[in-house]
Amino acid sequence: MALTSSPGPIDMHDEAALKELIADELGAVRDRSFGLTTDVLAKDDLTTQVSPLMSPLVWDLAHVGNYEELWLLRAAAGQEAMRPEIDDLYDAFEHPRSERPTLPLLPPDEARSYIGTVRAKVLDSLSSARFDTANPLTSGGFVYGMVVQHEHMHDETMLATHQLRKGAPALLDPVAEALQKPAEGSVADEVLIEAGPFQMGTSDDPWAYDNERPVHLVDLPAYYIDVEPVTNAAYIAFMEAGGYDDPRWWDPTGWEWRNSSGKRAPAFWDREGGQWVRRRFGRTEPVPPGESVQHVCWYEADAYARWAGKRLPTESEWEKAARWDPATQHSRRYPWGEVYEEGRANLGQRTLHPSESGSYTSGASAYGVRRLLGDVWEWTSSDFHGYPGFRSFPYKEYSEVFFGPEYKVLRGGSWATHPLAIRGSFRNWDYPIRRQIFSGFRCARTPGEGR
Known part of the structure; x- marks a missing residue:
């Protein structure tokens, strides 16, 4: 799914234009979230944890709606809690990612319904919202921008989850x-x-x-x-020069990580038929030499430098x-x-x-x-x-x-x-x-x- 919307300059003093921008961006980010979850994946894929590093996608989906309810309905609009019993489930500080699959999470259909109801109430309350310059939460529409950015950040996290998924590609390359x-x-x-x-x-x-x-x-x-x-080409030169095997280049803690992890290449890379290939969203392809290397940790970057x-x-x-x-x-x-x-x-x-x-x-x-x-x-x-x-x-x-x-x-x-x-x-x-x-x-x- 290619996304082409972009924010223009934000005029804090034009309340009508700011509300229109907020409504448009709320809609755009939700389309993106659905395009990474319920629009492209079956229930089992949404509820499965593909790595202890990541949440099940259905957790991210309900979490962005719960965060929106907390800040745009309760904090900004002063409304009563819709589902206070689920606040704990979607509090990122209460439950690390590794344990989220064990929680009684909302199933995909219910999660989509819940966040849809939240969004309808938010758009309804937006019409009467006031962007009080004396209140830093609402001045310039800050709290709305915070929520939109938060959902976009989770969409990027969900893309990382897609990258970790095994099986057939769920996302299509843009034209x-x-x-x-x-x-x-x-x-x-x-x-x-x-x-x-x-x-x-x-x-x-x-x-x-x-x-x-x-x-x-x-x-x-x-x-x-x-x-x-x-x-990628420059990084391969580092690898071929024995960069992963020479402790001179590594931070001491990084050398411990290299030894304990066994890593010798960026994540998702493998050696196949005499060349480096990568797995990218379910596809296996040659590593493009001219692209920026990605999926390297700080220790690897520091060692290369x-x-x-x-x-x-x-x-x-x-x-x-x-x-x-x-x-x-x-x-x-x-x-x-x-x-x-x-x-x-x-x-x-x-x-x-x-x-x-x-x-x-x-x-x-x-x-x-x-x-x-x-x-x-x-x-x-x-x-x-x-x-x-x-x-x-x-x-x-x-x-x-x-x-x-x-x-x-x-x-x-x-x-x-x-x-x-x-x-x-x-x-x-x-x-x-x-x-x-x-x-x-x-x-x-x-x-x-x-x-």
């Missing part, structure tokens, strides 16, 4: 014309980002999360950063390369400007895989760095933490409880990320061993080091 072909000619493989301060984060984006706030000045020394994410004489960028280095315009001394919302435009990034499930190096040249940042949004989530070297002046909102469990060295920051979104749920300031995070996510990386280096 080839949705892809932007790589540009001809060669470009430098890295660019120099000059030393100096830049504005990191945001204080005025109406739908940004608490961990993106507040905007603050960060002064960085000069560094080089790769123009493109690392490709060391082998290449480089390192992973910090998240501040990534964000400066993505957002800062040295000519205007201003941080952009997207690498190319303030407004999202189709065709500048591989986002929104337009494909079911990353694009090739050289694609989406019109999405380059002011520094000429490409494909910073879409394709693959990019691992950074940074631990997840709050910015100076961080304030938890609207609940600690979204960001604050994850702060610390256990989680590494990823940036930029993937081909599976919806445009409404990504921007240059957006921060993702995960354990450094995670590989089922659509993760890749690019490298950086300090002048005078490496090479």
Whole structure:
């Protein structure tokens, strides 16, 4: 299912236009959710857990509706709880993914009916909603944007579940014309980002999360950063050079992971007939050399970077390369400007895989760095933490409880990320061993080091 909708600039002062945008986006994300669950899979596929890392798809489906009820009906509209007895079942902090199949979950038909009823009540209440600028929950429609983004994030999680499924493909590849072909000619493989301060984060984006706030000045020394994410071909060179067998390149904890896990290639890769192949949504195919490598964990990315004489960028280095315009001394919302435009990034499930190096040249940042949004989530070297002046909102469990060295920051979104749920300031995070996510990386280096 190809999705082409994209958010325009949000005018917080035009209440009618904001309500229309919210209604449209609520409808679009629900179509996407059904297109990943009840529209394409039978009951057994929806209720089966394909991996302890993932929930049964029917849990995700009911969870997004329960989250919507909690925030848009109870918190925003002040309505009574519809099904308070199921709140515990769909509280992600009460039940880890591994135990969710044992819970008395709503069956697919009932889950679809429940979330449909929630949605009908939400749309009815939207007509009388007021976006009070004195209330941070409703100002600029924040709570509605939070719910839409939350469902899109779960849709991406459901895509990861689809990737882990065995059996016949349930998702069809979009038509080839949705892809932007790589540009001809060669470009430098890295660019120099000059030393100096830049504005990191945001204080005025109406739908940004608490961990993106507040905007603050960060002064960085000069560094080089790769123009493109690392490709499958480049990663194969690391593998063929014995990268998985040389402890010099590995973080000590990563070397322990490599030894205990037995991993010697990205997830879903295998050696067949003298070539590398991958399993992608039920299809087995040769690994495309020019695509960004994906399904690698932080330890693998870090080892490759060391082998290449480089390192992973910090998240501040990534964000400066993505957002800062040295000519205007201003941080952009997207690498190319303030407004999202189709065709500048591989986002929104337009494909079911990353694009090739050289694609989406019109999405380059002011520094000429490409494909910073879409394709693959990019691992950074940074631990997840709050910015100076961080304030938890609207609940600690979204960001604050994850702060610390256990989680590494990823940036930029993937081909599976919806445009409404990504921007240059957006921060993702995960354990450094995670590989089922659509993760890749690019490298950086300090002048005078490496090479």
